[in-house]
Amino acid sequence: xxxxxxxxxxxxxxxxxxxxxxxxxxxxxxxxxxxxxxxxxxxxxxxxxxxxxxxxxxxxxxxxxxxxxxxxxxxxxxxxxxxxxxxxxxxxxxxxxxxxxxxxxxxxxxxxxxxxxxxxxxxxxxxxxxxxxxxxxxxxxxxxxxxxxxxxxxxxxxxxxxxxxxxxxxxxxxxxxxxxxxxxxxxxxxxxxxxxxxxxxxxxxxxxxxxxxxxxxxxxxxxxxxxxxxxxxxxxxxxxxxxxxxxxxxxxxxxxxxxxxxxxxxxxxxxxxxxxxxxxxxxxxxxxxxxxxxxxxxxxxxxxxxxxxxxxxxxxxxxxxxxxxxxxxxxxxxxxxxxxxxxxxxxxxxxxxxxxx
Numbered sequence: 001x002x003x004x005x006x007x008x009x010x011x012x013x014x015x016x017x018x019x020x021x022x023x024x025x026x027x028x029x030x031x032x033x034x035x036x037x038x039x040x041x042x043x044x045x046x047x048x049x050x051x052x053x054x055x056x057x058x059x060x061x062x063x064x065x066x067x068x069x070x071x072x073x074x075x076x077x078x079x080x081x082x083x084x085x086x087x088x089x090x091x092x093x094x095x096x097x098x099x100x101x102x103x104x105x106x107x108x109x110x111x112x113x114x115x116x117x118x119x120x121x122x123x124x125x126x127x128x129x130x131x132x133x134x135x136x137x138x139x140x141x142x143x144x145x146x147x148x149x150x151x152x153x154x155x156x157x158x159x160x161x162x163x164x165x166x167x168x169x170x171x172x173x174x175x176x177x178x179x180x181x182x183x184x185x186x187x188x189x190x191x192x193x194x195x196x197x198x199x200x201x202x203x204x205x206x207x208x209x210x211x212x213x214x215x216x217x218x219x220x221x222x223x224x225x226x227x228x229x230x231x232x233x234x235x236x237x238x239x240x241x242x243x244x245x246x247x248x249x250x251x252x253x254x255x256x257x258x259x260x261x262x263x264x265x266x267x268x269x270x271x272x273x274x275x276x277x278x279x280x281x282x283x284x285x286x287x288x289x290x291x292x293x294x295x296x297x298x299x300x301x302x303x304x305x306x307x308x309x310x311x312x313x314x315x316x317x318x319x320x321x322x323x324x325x326x327x328x329x330x331x332x333x334x335x336x337x338x339x340x341x342x343x344x345x346x347x348x349x350x351x352x353x354x355x356x357x
Contacts, residue, residue, distance in 0.1 A: 020339040021332045024252065024322055025310035028332070029227055030172055030193040031112065037195045038306050041176040044097050044118030048086040048125070053101060059087040060100035060113065068160045077156055083125035089157055092124030096150040097179075098157055112170045115161060115186070117154060119177030147209045154182040155189045155213065162190065172224070175199065177236055177303065181206075184226050184245035189213035193224040198234045198303050201242025210245055223247075227328060229309055231302035248326030252312050316340065 021027050025035030036054035046052040053059060061084050069082030069089050081092050087100040097118035105111040123129050154173075162171050173194040175183030180199025187194025188210045202210065214223065228246030230237035232253045237244070302308070312322055314336045322329070 020335045021314055022336075023310065023314060024229070024250070024312040026314075026332075027328065029195060029328060030225070031170075034195070034227075034229065035310050037114070037174045038197060038310050040101055040114055040116045040174045041179070041195075041197045042306055043101070043116050044099055044122035044179065045176075047123070047127070048088075048099070057101050057103045057114070059085075060102045060110075061085060061087060064164060065089050065100055068157070068164055071160050071164075072153075072156060075156065075160075077153060080153075081125065086125050088125040090118075090124060091149075091153060092126070094149065095120070095122070095124075095129070096153045096182075097122045097124055098154070098182075100161070110165060110169045112172070113161060113165060115158060115171065115173045115183070117173065117175035117179035117182040117186075119175065119179040122179065146203070147205050150178070150182060151185045151206060151209075154186040158186040158190050158192070176306075180228070180237075181245070184228065185210055187224055187226050188245050191217045191221050191223050194226045196226070196228045196246060197306065197309060198230050198237040199228055199244065199246070200236050201239065202245050203242055207243060207245070225328070227326075231305060231308065234302040236303050248324065248328055250322060250324040250326070250329050252309055252323075253321040 019026070023035075025033060025038065027034045029037065032054070036057065039052055039054045040057070043049075043052050048059075050059065063084055065084045065087050066082035069080045072080040072089070078091060079093060080089065082089050088097070089100065090097040095118075099116045099118070100113060101116055102110050102113045121129070158171065158173060165171065170193075171190075172192050173183035173187045174196070175181070176197040176199070178200050180196030181202060183194045183196050184199055185202065185206060186192070191214065217223075225248065226246045228237075228244050228249045230249065230251060232238075232251055314320075314322055314332060316333055316337045
């Protein structure tokens with residue numbers, strides 16, 4: 001008789017690490033590390049190179065992508081394309097790109113699936129790049145208060161992935177920039193764990209829809225944790241209007257900014273990003289930001305700087321560059337403090353026993 005596998009909770013964090021984290025990349029989240037998930041967030045930009053798949057994970061190439069694409073087409077999601085060789089499911093003609101990565105247990109069964117959503121510069125399975133459509137159909141729609149098609153697609157895709165694998169497999173989401181918002185939205189709508197890097201903020205329509213979807217979840221299902229990481233000078237994740245859908249945020253100050261006045265540049269960004277009505281006002285905001293040289297140059301670099309996030313050291317001192325008040329960071333910082341205290345604790349002198357007479 002075949003033994004049935006035990007179902008997992010949708011926001012089950014699996015086995016969390018007890019090791020001391022030394023960098024942001026070492027922080028434990030959802031049974032893996034921030035470093036692993038940052039590699040997944042980069043995967044849609046790296047021509048789907050397996051060198052950018054974290055150790056222990058693999059591209060889901062078993063026919064799942066095409067099967068899910070077929071289901072989405074039957075549910076009226078348009079010309080959804082599946083490409084099993086790279087685990088791709090998406091609307092390639094619109095730039096809504098997602099990739100399925102997974103890891104297996106010792107019996108060779110799928111244990112966890114991560115849906116990696118690509119941002120504005122991500123490519124489809126054949127290298128398709130539709131940056132203009134993504135800006136006009138996706139980013140602009142979210143900005144002015146609509147729920148754009150890429151977010152509806154992200155939610156439907158996540159539901160189909162859960163239905164395909166069943167309760168025995170944990171599903172979570174990951175993404176960067178526009179893909180980061182897709183990951184946060186899909187996670188919130190489905191009560192899953194999700195992690196984003198410099199994610200775009202959710203407009204009012206997106207937030208309301210995500211809140212509504214979350215309230216429709218079964219009362220027995222608890223909400224997952226959505227972790228958002230953003231660099232302090234990043235223009236996309238720090239721009240207004242909008243709000244993050246993350247339940248916990250970690251703010252990082254890049255090491256290359258040591259000679260900059262953080263408060264000054266932050267005020268510049270906020271001053272030129274205040275919510276104003278109408279598309280003409282939005283254009284004026286973008287023009288004002290373009291005239292703020294320091295903000296733009298730092299913001300562009302920070303937006304795509306995964307290395308500075310992964311390698312940012314965790315320090316408990318007053319000048320620490322990693323800040324946040326959520327339980328994930330607090331737990332990591334407490335481990336760092338305990339390790340530091342142990343390292344600085346003086347070694348008691350060894351007693352020399354006298355020779356007995």
